[in-house]
Structure formats: structure tokens, C-alpha cells
Amino acid sequence: MSLLLKFKIGIARVPFLGPFIRQTYQLATAPLALARSARTELPRLGNDLSDVAERLTRVEYELRDLKAMIDSEIRSVIDPRIIDQRFAELRAHADASVQTSVGQTVQRLDLRMQGLEQRTAEVMDRGDHEWGASRRSYTELAHRLSLLLEDVRKLPAGSSRPELQEKMAGTPDPLLTTFYATFEDRFRGSREDIRERVSVFLPEAQEAVKIAAGAGPIVDLGCGRGEWLEVLSRAGIRCLGVDNNEAQLASARAHGLPVLNADALAWLKEQPPASVPMISAFHLIEHLPFPVLTEFASEVMRVLTPGGLALFETPNPESLLVGAFSFHLDPTHIKPLPPELTTCLMEVLGFTPVTIRPLHPHPWRDRYLREKSLPPDVARLLFGPRDYAVLARKPGV
Incomplete structure (x- = not known):
């Protein structure tokens, strides 16, 4: 054993001093040991890190390949064509289900509608039968009353009271009254249709009432069922209807309209002058012989009243269908009145201005004019306005 080694061993065995010297020596020599270790371990650690980096690269490539494979598998599973095909199948199935459901519903509705149509037809048949029976009974009673009136009129002058004979002589024939009421209902139109037609004259009525403030009511001569009176009443305008057809007056009274049974010309002669702001007569003047029409106007x-308005509506013979056919449906019509004739008459009597307003063209007119399947002049002659109105104002305002 060398002298140096023996000295180190001896020093290490000295209490307190030996451990201290040993620790001091280790601290002093630690950097040298660390450097020796670093020189040995660092190359090894670098090799290990390279291995790890290489492995990570391989894992990255494997993950990329795996992702590509998964994407390929997903695309094959959810191919748009497959999806479209499946959607089409589902839609076809849904459409078939809906069509089946709708078809069943429609069948049920058809059955219900058939039942309703059958019941409606039964009710209509029963109503027609009862109406026909009532009409026949009414006509029979009217005919019997006509015969009775004729017998009374043939009685000798002294066989009954004079006032009774006078009243019977002036009583309209009930059978003709019944016929004319039925004729109006069939050919003139429903109440709703007539109300809509005459409503176009409401502004003129409102203006007449405004001009003649405080005057009497607007008077409708030959008022019939009272459609014009109904329009005026709904507008808050005072009015009065005059007619001698009791069957039609009954319809007007049923609607709460103010009417009285009288002859139009006789009623006019009883009124004071300048007392009525507006006088209307719808489809009345064509029933009067021309001398009577002149007296009537x-x-x-x-x-x-001064500034008052006369309103006469009448069939328009300028329409060939009216002049040649429909005018003659009514056996009480005297003759057609061309617009030039009525205009001249009203101007001679002193009305000014006098205006002609064409009304109610045939529904086919506009179609023929639009399609040009007929020459325009022919379409207007055949299907032009079927009525016209004379609006004549009394001077004074």
C-alpha cells in the first residue's frame, strides 16, 4: 500500500474530520464526474432521441395511411348515389302512404258528398213539389176571383152599390197580377242582382237629396219588389215606393219598405208641385202608350223640386237581341223606346241636361271584343248594353 493511500485512509477515520473531508472532496470532484458522465451519456442519449424521432415519424405515416383508409371506407359507405337512391326509396314509400291516406279520405268525402247531394235533391224535389202545388192553388184562386169580379162587373147598375161596382171596375185582374209577379221573378233577376244593378245610381240620389234639403222622400214609381228602395233605405235616404201590383208590394212590405198601392200617373197628379227631389221609374215607361208617357214625364x-232629377231605366233597342227578342218576352210592353226618342221628349218638356247612360252589356260582349272572333261593330250590336237610363234634371239650381 502506498504512503498516500495510507494517509487518505487515516484521515478518513478521524472523527468528524474524515466525513467532512470526504464530502468536500466529493463536491470538488462532482463536476469532473458529471463531465465524464456527460461525455459518455450524451452520445447515447442522442442516439435514443433519434430512435424516438424515427419511431414518431413511422407512427405519423401509419396514422396518415389509417386516416386515408378510414376516409375511403366512409366514402364507400355514404356514397351520394347510395344516399340518393335510399332517399328516393323512402320518398316513394312516403308518397305511396300519403296517396293511400288521401285516397281513402277522398273516398270518404265522396261518399258523404253523395249522401248530401242525395238529401239536397230530395229536399229540392220536395220544395219544388210544394211550391208548384202552392202556385197552382194560388193561380186557381186568382182565376176564380177573376171570374167573380167579371160576374160582379156584369151585374145591372141597380143590383149592387155603386161604390162596389166602381171599386171592382178599378181592381186589377188577380190572374194577371199573379202572372206578372211570377214573370218578374223568373226573367228580371233575384233581389240581390237587382240591388247590385241599381246601386250605381246611389251617388245621384245622394246629390239630389243634398240639393233639395228638406224636401220630401225620393219616390220610385213602379217600385215592384222594392230593390231600389232597399238600397236607398240602407244608405239612410228617405224614400217611398208606388206600385199597383199587390203581389210584388207584399214582397216589399215583407222587407219593411215604405210602399203604397196606387197607379203611378194618378199618384203624380195628386202631388203638389216642386215637392220631390228625385223620381225614379225602372222599366216602367216602356209599358205606357206614347201619349200617356208624355203626360207621365x-x-x-x-x-x-228645382234641380230635381228624373231617372228612367228602360230596355235598349240598340241591342239587336233586345229589340228583336227579349223586349217582346213581356206581353205588357208597348214598344221599344230608342235613346234618341226619350232624350228628345225630355228636352222638349224642359229637362236639361239630359244624359243617356248605357247599362248591362251582355257577358259575351267583352269576350268577343277581346278575342276578335266577331267584328267589333257586330259584337256591340248583338251583345251591347241591354238597358239604358235617362237622367234628366229639372232646371232651377
Whole structure:
């Protein structure tokens, strides 16, 4: 053993001093040991890190390949064509289900509608039967009353009271009254149709009432069922209807309209002058012989207030269908009145201005004019306005 080694061993065995010297020596020599270890371990650690990096690269490539494979598998599973095909199948199935459900519902509705149509037809048949029976009974009663009136009129002058004979002589034939009421219902139109037609004259009525403030009511001569009176009443305008057809007056009264049974010309002659702001007569003047029409229009002029308005509506013979056919459906028509004739008459009597307003063209007119399947002049002659109105104002305002 060398002297140096023996000295180190001896020093190490000295209490307290030996451990201290040993620790001091280890601390002093630690950097040298660390450097020796570093020189040995660092190359080894670098090799290990290279191995790890290489492995990570291989894992990255494997993950990329795996992702590509998964994407390929997914695309094959959810191919758009497959999806479209499946969706089409599902839609076809749904459409078939809906069509089946709708078809069943429609069948049920068809059955219900058939049942309703059958019941409606039964009710209509029963109503037609009862209406026909009522009409026949009414006509039979009217016929019997006509015969009775004729027998009364044939009685000798002294066989009954004079006032009874006078009243019977002036009573319209009930059978003709019944016929004319039925004729109006069948060929003139429903109440709703007539109300819509005459409503176009409401502005003129409102203006007439405004001009003649405080005057009497607007009077409709030959008022029939009272459609024009109904329009005026709904507009808050005072009005009165005059007619001698009791069957039609009954319809007007049923609607709460103010009417009285009288002859139009006789009623006019009883009125004071300048007392009525507007006098209307829808489809009345064509029933009067021309001398009576002249007297009628003259009395209208007398009774109107200054600035008052006369309104006469009548069939328009400028329409060939009216002049050649429909005018003659009514056996009480005297003759057609061309617009030029009525205009001249009203101007001679002193009305000014006098305006002609064409009304109610045939529904086919516009179609023929639009399609040009007929020459325009022919379409207007055949299917032009079927009525016209004379609006004549009394001077004075």
C-alpha cells in the first residue's frame, strides 16, 4: 500500500474530520464526474432521441395511411348515389302512404258528398213539389176571383152599390197580377242582382237629396219588389215606393219598405208641385202608350223640386237581341223606346241636361271584343248594353 493511500485512509477515520473531508472532496470532484458522465451519456442519449424521432415519424405515416383508409371506407359507405337512391326509396314509400291516406279520405268525402247531394235533391224535389202545388192553388184562386169580379162587373147598375161596382171596375185582374209577379221573378233577376244593378245610381240620389234639403222622400214609381228602395233605405235616404201590383208590394212590405198601392200617373197628379227631389221609374215607361208617357214625364217635371232629377231605366233597342227578342218576352210592353226618342221628349218638356247612360252589356260582349272572333261593330250590336237610363234634371239650381 502506498504512503498516500495510507494517509487518505487515516484521515478518513478521524472523527468528524474524515466525513467532512470526504464530502468536500466529493463536491470538488462532482463536476469532473458529471463531465465524464456527460461525455459518455450524451452520445447515447442522442442516439435514443433519434430512435424516438424515427419511431414518431413511422407512427405519423401509419396514422396518415389509417386516416386515408378510414376516409375511403366512409366514402364507400355514404356514397351520394347510395344516399340518393335510399332517399328516393323512402320518398316513394312516403308518397305511396300519403296517396293511400288521401285516397281513402277522398273516398270518404265522396261518399258523404253523395249522401248530401242525395238529401239536397230530395229536399229540392220536395220544395219544388210544394211550391208548384202552392202556385197552382194560388193561380186557381186568382182565376176564380177573376171570374167573380167579371160576374160582379156584369151585374145591372141597380143590383149592387155603386161604390162596389166602381171599386171592382178599378181592381186589377188577380190572374194577371199573379202572372206578372211570377214573370218578374223568373226573367228580371233575384233581389240581390237587382240591388247590385241599381246601386250605381246611389251617388245621384245622394246629390239630389243634398240639393233639395228638406224636401220630401225620393219616390220610385213602379217600385215592384222594392230593390231600389232597399238600397236607398240602407244608405239612410228617405224614400217611398208606388206600385199597383199587390203581389210584388207584399214582397216589399215583407222587407219593411215604405210602399203604397196606387197607379203611378194618378199618384203624380195628386202631388203638389216642386215637392220631390228625385223620381225614379225602372222599366216602367216602356209599358205606357206614347201619349200617356208624355203626360207621365210632364207630371214628373211638375212634381220635382228645382234641380230635381228624373231617372228612367228602360230596355235598349240598340241591342239587336233586345229589340228583336227579349223586349217582346213581356206581353205588357208597348214598344221599344230608342235613346234618341226619350232624350228628345225630355228636352222638349224642359229637362236639361239630359244624359243617356248605357247599362248591362251582355257577358259575351267583352269576350268577343277581346278575342276578335266577331267584328267589333257586330259584337256591340248583338251583345251591347241591354238597358239604358235617362237622367234628366229639372232646371232651377
